[in-house]
Structures are given as structure tokens and as C-alpha cells.
Amino acid sequence: MGNPACTCKVQAETDPSLSRAFLPPLSISDFEHLKEHLPGVQVLQFVPTHEQLHTFKDGGVAIIDQWICAHARYFIGTQESTFSFRIHEEREILGFKTEMTLNRLCGDEQRTAEACEQPGRWTIVQ
Numbered sequence: 001m002g003n004p005a006c007t008c009k010v011q012a013e014t015d016p017s018l019s020r021a022f023l024p025p026l027s028i029s030d031f032e033h034l035k036e037h038l039p040g041v042q043v044l045q046f047v048p049t050h051e052q053l054h055t056f057k058d059g060g061v062a063i064i065d066q067w068i069c070a071h072a073r074y075f076i077g078t079q080e081s082t083f084s085f086r087i088h089e090e091r092e093i094l095g096f097k098t099e100m101t102l103n104r105l106c107g108d109e110q111r112t113a114e115a116c117e118q119p120g121r122w123t124i125v126q
Helices: 004-014 028-036 050-070 082-094
Strands: 020-022 042-044
Parallel strands (some): 020 042
16 A cells, blocks of 8 residues: 555645544554544544444445445545445546545655546546
């Protein structure tokens, strides 16, 4: 994983109303790393109970994570991720603004706009 903390921190600094951030499943060390870089922001993660995992299985839990991300005020995805692509699609269908939807995390080696290519913009025509 690159350094999503940088991207999330920039969003937190430019939007003082950002008080909560939801992160899909990450390793414990990645989750803690992000929390350290977002002081004053409540960092959340959906952790299913044993019963929920048994009922919904891994695929169902992934759909729950996807639904939460699709309905967030702001979304930052990852490059070449089917998970992020589907969330982009759903957010566009739901009518979220492009600038709140089509964003991606960039690694430390991609600090310039040229190096950190953002997702392509596809417009739904009605």
C-alpha cells in the first residue's frame, strides 16, 4: 500500500468538517498508521461479528463495505481496483459530485499530479 495517510490527511486539512473516516479492511498496522496521521478524525472500520461473517460470508461483508463507501460524502479509492471501480460507478449513479467520487490514493513515489493519475471520468447519460 502506498501512503494513503498523506491523501487522507490533505482531505482532512482542507475540509475541517471531516470528523469521521471509514476504511475498508486493512491490516492492523495499516489501520493504525492511518489513524496516527488523522488526529481529531474518528477512524472507523466495519468488523463483522462471528455471526455476521457466518451469515454473510466474505462476499457479503465486502458488499457491506462497498455500500458504506458508496454512500460516503467523499471517496478515495485505489488504482486498478475492481472494488474502487464499482464504488465509482455506484456513486455516479447515486448522483454524487465527480470531485467527491473520482479520487485515488497515491504512493510516496507519486507526489506530483502527473505521477498520480486519477480515475477516468465517465458520464452516465440519461
